[in-house]
Amino acid sequence: MARPSYQPKLDLTDWKKTNTQEFEKIRSIVAPELHSFIEEHAALSQLMDQVREGYHTELYHKALDTIAHELEHHFLYEEKYILSRLANHITETEVGPIAKLKNEHNIIRKHYQEAMVLFQNHDPENPSQELVQKMGLLAYLLKKHIEKEDHYLFPLFSVILTQEEKAAIAHDVHLHTSTRKG
Numbered sequence: 001m002a003r004p005s006y007q008p009k010l011d012l013t014d015w016k017k018t019n020t021q022e023f024e025k026i027r028s029i030v031a032p033e034l035h036s037f038i039e040e041h042a043a044l045s046q047l048m049d050q051v052r053e054g055y056h057t058e059l060y061h062k063a064l065d066t067i068a069h070e071l072e073h074h075f076l077y078e079e080k081y082i083l084s085r086l087a088n089h090i091t092e093t094e095v096g097p098i099a100k101l102k103n104e105h106n107i108i109r110k111h112y113q114e115a116m117v118l119f120q121n122h123d124p125e126n127p128s129q130e131l132v133q134k135m136g137l138l139a140y141l142l143k144k145h146i147e148k149e150d151h152y153l154f155p156l157f158s159v160i161l162t163q164e165e166k167a168a169i170a171h172d173v174h175l176h177t178s179t180r181k182g
């Protein structure tokens with residue numbers, strides 16, 4: 001008798017919709033130099049709330065575009081500008097926050113790639129359950145990642161990093177963003 005294959009089921013009962021009041025409180029415990037990051041989190045988080053509602057061609061398209069942009073900018077900025085400075089305080093890179101954050105980024109990158117393939121090959125008249133599941137998983141992983149960064153990491157980065165390091169991060173982000181626009 002064939003053994004049934006493992007069918008992962010996600011428990012999404014802990015999903016929490018983005019709300020402005022909570023965001024303002026998070027803002028108050030994160031250093032102003034790092035606010036651009038949490039602002040981007042809030043925008044992406046809202047979009048993921050919509051993705052979770054289910055299949056919609058334009059919405060999926062927009063979500064994948066936005067995620068692609070985040071992976072190429074936001075994720076990289078965190079790794080290049082923040083984690084490199086955190087390494088002045090926590091030198092361990094095989095375990096701990098530096099390793100884990102990079103690892104989570106890579107997991108999200110992988111699921112994004114898979115979602116892209118499914119989306120590019122899908123029939124809008126008959127979207128597969130696999131695509132809907134993958135988009136739901138991607139949205140869930142991003143929400144959880146953002147939640148972790150907003151509630152734990154960014155408030156802690158704000159107290160661990162020196163004023164000079166925080167100013168340098170804001171400077172790097174600004175420089176990169178303005179070069180890109182110009």
Ligand SMILES: [Fe+2]
Nearest residue numbers: 075078145149
């Ligand atoms: Fe991140």
Ligand SMILES: [Fe+2]
Nearest residue numbers: 037041078149
């Ligand atoms: Fe982030």
